[in-house]
Amino acid sequence: MLPKLGALLPFARYQVEGESMSPALSPRERVVVNKAAYWFSKPRPGDLVVVRDPRRPDRLLIKRIDSEAGPDGWLVLGDNPQSSTDSRHFGPVGRELIVGKVWFRY
Amino acid sequence: MKSLLRSSLRLIDRLSPPETVSAHCDIPCGIYDPHVAQIGAQTVVRMNQLISDLGDAPGPGDQAKSAAWHNSLSRYIAVKEEHAELVKQEVRIIWGDYFKPEHLEKAPDLHTNVWNIMKLAGKNRQEVNMQAAEDLLAAVQTFAEAFWTSKGASVQRQPSRQAVGGESVYPAP
Numbered sequence: 001m002l003p004k005l006g007a008l009l010p011f012a013r014y015q016v017e018g019e020s021m022s023p024a025l026s027p028r029e030r031v032v033v034n035k036a037a038y039w040f041s042k043p044r045p046g047d048l049v050v051v052r053d054p055r056r057p058d059r060l061l062i063k064r065i066d067s068e069a070g071p072d073g074w075l076v077l078g079d080n081p082q083s084s085t086d087s088r089h090f091g092p093v094g095r096e097l098i099v100g101k102v103w104f105r106y
Numbered sequence: 107m108k109s110l111l112r113s114s115l116r117l118i119d120r121l122s123p124p125e126t127v128s129a130h131c132d133i134p135c136g137i138y139d140p141h142v143a144q145i146g147a148q149t150v151v152r153m154n155q156l157i158s159d160l161g162d163a164p165g166p167g168d169q170a171k172s173a174a175w176h177n178s179l180s181r182y183i184a185v186k187e188e189h190a191e192l193v194k195q196e197v198r199i200i201w202g203d204y205f206k207p208e209h210l211e212k213a214p215d216l217h218t219n220v221w222n223i224m225k226l227a228g229k230n231r232q233e234v235n236m237q238a239a240e241d242l243l244a245a246v247q248t249f250a251e252a253f254w255t256s257k258g259a260s261v262q263r264q265p266s267r268q269a270v271g272g273e274s275v276y277p278a279p
Contacts, residue, residue, distance in 0.1 A: 006122070013115060013124035020129040030124055032115070050127050062127040078129060106112045 010036040011103065014050060014060070020078030020086075021062055024048065030106050031062075037101035043074050048102035051076055054090045060099065061086070074098070138204040140250035143196035144274060146189040147243040150227075152270040153186035154236045183234075190227040193242065197223050197249060205256070213252040219245060243272070250275040 006012060016029045025031065025048070033050050043049060043065045053059040063076035063086050073092030078084025087093065160178060164171040201220045210216060226242040229235065251261045259277040266274040 013119060014127040015124045016129050017126045018129040022129075025129065027129075030115070030119065031127075053128075060125060060127045062129045084129070106115045 010034065012050075012100065014062070016062055018083070020080050020084035021048070021064070022080065024064075024079055025062065025102075025105070032103045032106060033100040034103040035100035037103075038095070038098060042068070043098060043101070049076065050099040050102070051093050052097040052099065054093055054097060057097065062102070063087075138200045138253070140196070140200060140246070140253045140275075143193050143200075143246050144243075144250055146193040146196065147239075147246040148266065148268060148270045148272070148274075149189040150186055150193070150230050151236070151239040151243055151272070152268075153182045153189070154234060154239045155270065156182050157186075157234050158236065186234075187231050190230045190242070193246060194224055194227045197246065200249075200253060204253070209252075209256040212256055216249075216252055219248055219252065223249060247273075247275045 012033050012035060014031050014033055016025045016027060016031065018027055037047075045065050045067055047065040048062065049065055050060055050062050053061055061076075063078055063084075066075040066077045066087065069075050069087075069092035072095050074095075075087040075092050077086045077088070081088070157179065160175065160182070164175050166172065197220060201216070205213075205216060213219075223242065223245045226238055226245055229238045230242055247263075254261045254275075254277040257277070261275055262278045263273040263275055266272050268274075
């Protein structure tokens with residue numbers, strides 16, 4: 001019941017797994033993501049975002065927007081490049097793969 | 107206010123856990139080897155041999171002997187469990203991460219082979235059964251051959267030179 005209801009809401013809860021965003025986000029930390037953040041504005045460099053892995057869209061990643069790449073693509077990078085799988089591996093991510101912007105931690 | 111929000115969200119999390127977002131590295135390092143699975147299957151065969159060699163439980167008269175017998179049996183069972191599970195894990199990783207659809211042309215029975223390995227490994231955990239252990243080893247060796255063949259290597263079987271006896275599959279030099 002709850003997950004179905006949650007899908008309708010403009011925000012979602014996630015739990016971070018892995019080290020690629022530390023110290024900004026530590027493993028097991030939980031965040032609320034604003035899914036409406038980019039309805040009326042574009043992602044900006046520095047934004048923390050949840051994106052779908054373009055190679056495996058069922059997998060969610062948390063990364064930082066690096067720069068705009070082309071009309072509708074953005075490069076996303078982990079804060080710790082040596083322990084991150086990101087746009088260096090899978091290229092720019094399209095708007096449709098960006099789930100939302102990290103709003104706050106809890 | 108902030109802590110009220112936090113505790114409410116934590117409460118919701120308990121009812122419906124948040125999805126995980128991955129901030130880790132999955133380096134596709136491309137290093138796979140079915141040898142660990144083969145050693146796992148050989149270990150399962152070996153544990154069946156040792157359990158069989160153990161013979162009947164000593165009578166209740168000699169407590170020290172009885173304790174030693176039960177201790178050995180428990181250890182053989184524990185190692186059999188562990189290695190049957192290791193086989194499943196190793197084979198799953200190679201099957202899921204390494205094999206690509208194009209490999210199936212050369213190994214059309216791969217999925218059935220993997221399925222058999224999962225079933226046989228489960229059977230070997232449940233039972234003391236030498237036939238099932240030998241079947242598991244044979245299935246894992248078929249898997250190892252499919253793996254090396256997919257890399258263009260030819261495969262050779264050599265005496266295992268292990269206490270378990272039998273053969274091991276290696277890529278030809």
